[in-house]
Amino acid sequence: xxxxxxxxxxxxxxxxxxxxxxxxxxxxxxxxxxxxxxxxxxxxxxxxxxxxxxxxxxxxxxxxxxxxxxxxxxxxxxxxxxxxxxxxxxxxxxxxxxxxxxxxxxxxxxxxxxxxxxxxxxxxxxxxxxxxxxxxxxxxxxxxxxxxxxxxxxxxxxxxxxxxxxxxxxxxxxxxxxxxxxxxxxxxxxxxxxxxxxxxxxxxxxxxxxxxxxxxxxxxxxxxxxxxxxxxxxxxxxxxxxxxxxxxxxxxxxxxxxxxxxxxxxxxxxxxxxxxxxxxxxxxxxxxxxxxxxxxxxxxxxxxxxxxxxxxxxxxxxxxxx
Amino acid sequence: xxxxxxxxxxxxxxxxxxxxxxxxxxxxxxxxxxxxxxxxxxxxxxxxxxxxxxxxxxxxxxxxxxxxxxxxxxxxxxxxxxxxxxxxxxxxxxxxxxxxxxxxxxxxxxxxxxxxxxxxxxxxxxxxxxxxxxxxxxxxxxxxxxxxxxxxxxxxxxxxxxxxxxxxxxxxxxxxxxxxxxxxxxxxxxxxxxxxxxxxxxxxxxx
Numbered sequence: 001x002x003x004x005x006x007x008x009x010x011x012x013x014x015x016x017x018x019x020x021x022x023x024x025x026x027x028x029x030x031x032x033x034x035x036x037x038x039x040x041x042x043x044x045x046x047x048x049x050x051x052x053x054x055x056x057x058x059x060x061x062x063x064x065x066x067x068x069x070x071x072x073x074x075x076x077x078x079x080x081x082x083x084x085x086x087x088x089x090x091x092x093x094x095x096x097x098x099x100x101x102x103x104x105x106x107x108x109x110x111x112x113x114x115x116x117x118x119x120x121x122x123x124x125x126x127x128x129x130x131x132x133x134x135x136x137x138x139x140x141x142x143x144x145x146x147x148x149x150x151x152x153x154x155x156x157x158x159x160x161x162x163x164x165x166x167x168x169x170x171x172x173x174x175x176x177x178x179x180x181x182x183x184x185x186x187x188x189x190x191x192x193x194x195x196x197x198x199x200x201x202x203x204x205x206x207x208x209x210x211x212x213x214x215x216x217x218x219x220x221x222x223x224x225x226x227x228x229x230x231x232x233x234x235x236x237x238x239x240x241x242x243x244x245x246x247x248x249x250x251x252x253x254x255x256x257x258x259x260x261x262x263x264x265x266x267x268x269x270x271x272x273x274x275x276x277x278x279x280x281x282x283x284x285x286x287x288x289x290x291x292x293x294x295x296x297x298x299x300x301x302x303x304x305x306x307x308x309x310x311x312x313x314x315x316x317x318x319x320x321x322x
Numbered sequence: 323x324x325x326x327x328x329x330x331x332x333x334x335x336x337x338x339x340x341x342x343x344x345x346x347x348x349x350x351x352x353x354x355x356x357x358x359x360x361x362x363x364x365x366x367x368x369x370x371x372x373x374x375x376x377x378x379x380x381x382x383x384x385x386x387x388x389x390x391x392x393x394x395x396x397x398x399x400x401x402x403x404x405x406x407x408x409x410x411x412x413x414x415x416x417x418x419x420x421x422x423x424x425x426x427x428x429x430x431x432x433x434x435x436x437x438x439x440x441x442x443x444x445x446x447x448x449x450x451x452x453x454x455x456x457x458x459x460x461x462x463x464x465x466x467x468x469x470x471x472x473x474x475x476x477x478x479x480x481x482x483x484x485x486x487x488x489x490x491x492x493x494x495x496x497x498x499x500x501x502x503x504x505x506x507x508x509x510x511x512x513x514x515x516x517x518x519x520x521x522x523x524x525x526x527x528x529x
Binding site: 073076077080081085089091092142144146187189190260261276279280281284286288289290291292293295296 | 357365366367368369370371373428429431436439440443444445446496497499500501503
């Protein structure tokens with residue numbers, strides 16, 4: 001019999017049998033194992049601890065086929081420099097103000113032109129999907145970029161579950177509206193709640209991801225916890241955060257930035273070095289995380305994903321449909 | 323004026339000047355600390371944008387403070403204030419030059435085709451460039467000798483500062499993505515400062 005005793009565990013820390021089978025513990029353990037296999041009961045509700053700590057670490061596989069070889073930015077670069085106007089308009093605001101945001105429990109409404117509709121818990125949304133890590137380029141409309149190891153699953157897999165009808169030509173996404181928790185929503189800088197949309201073929205493209213984590217951890221609040229979109233060939237503002245509603249529509253949905261400044265932010269917002277923002281150039285980008293002597297790099301058409309997505313826009317004038 | 327009054331005034335002037343020199347040097351000291359990563363200063367993952375932001379904002383702030391000197395002196399009667407106006411204006415100019423140099427050298431890597439293309443095609447950059455160019459003659463003619471030489475024309479020339487301040491606020495307003503509240507605060511302050519001057523003029527002209 002193996003009598004090895006790990007010196008790092010004090011005998012007093014080992015629970016007695018009665019403690020071990022204490023009801024709460026069993027529940028928490030069940031919740032943890034359920035969440036481990038891709039969903040389940042929220043462990044936080046059982047233990048009363050903050051959700052981020054209580055959720056078991058996610059399981060995922062790496063997907064090199066969809067990943068760039070470029071070295072990813074650091075965790076700090078990714079989680080302390082964000083545009084998430086719901087939490088303020090400076091890059092450090094989301095990091096500073098989103099820490100107490102309650103991203104669990106969370107519900108997502110599936111709505112519109114689909115056979116299956118309704119309100120689902122995040123766990124139900126995630127349950128059938130295997131999580132994978134993909135290292136994508138991320139290009140902000142403000143001409144900075146970074147490399148991010150996202151963790152999530154293809155949006156197409158989710159869409160298929162809800163069986164959109166033939167009338168579903170677009171998908172609309174909506175962020176949570178909660179001005180109490182999201183101080184930016186107490187201003188009228190944008191027309192809240194934040195809304196974004198994709199054409200159905202863009203949404204079904206294998207590159208388009210629903211993301212729940214970064215660097216193998218659950219998404220930090222400032223990065224759009226607990227569920228966000230990532231469309232790597234479009235400017236970052238298309239990749240909506242903290243999603244509470246996914247709706248299938250026949251008409252092109254209204255999107256927040258397009259509503260705010262239609263001549264500056266189009267519905268498509270594909271990364272395009274040839275089409276400048278009216279107030280600044282999009283030909284180059286600053287890869288963040290460098291020092292102040294790092295040069296800017298050239299921006300690539302469709303952010304380097306032209307081979308995968310250029311065909312979606314065949315015959316379209318990309319200057320007109322920016 | 324008695325000798326004692328004069329020495330009291332020059333003492334106040336000296337103290338104010340010291341204050342201006344220290345105050346106006348703080349942003350550049352913090353920037354250097356940020357670049358070196360000391361004293362818990364950090365410029366974040368996009369340091370050049372941060373440096374551009376800090377130098378631009380400081381220049382604009384100093385420009386606003388410069389424009390506050392005369393109204394404050396008239397309202398409070400505190401004559402010593404007038405002595406720091408030149409220093410404030412020159413610091414505003416220095417930060418504007420720094421702002422431009424960092425843009426040209428660090429942001430555009432001194433790629434001159436890039437630079438000329440950007441200057442021509444970006445309205446907010448044109449506005450900023452005009453403001454900077456207009457500051458040059460003011461800085462050059464800020465010496466006592468130039469003041470004497472130019473006489474009345476000196477004041478006429480230095481009224482350019484009103485235009486420069488408007489362009490400066492406009493430059494800031496135009497590069498903000500959506501949250502225009504802060505540029506609007508600057509515009510509001512500037513409107514009060516310029517409005518006060520117009521009001522003063524009207525009162526002098528009418529009997």
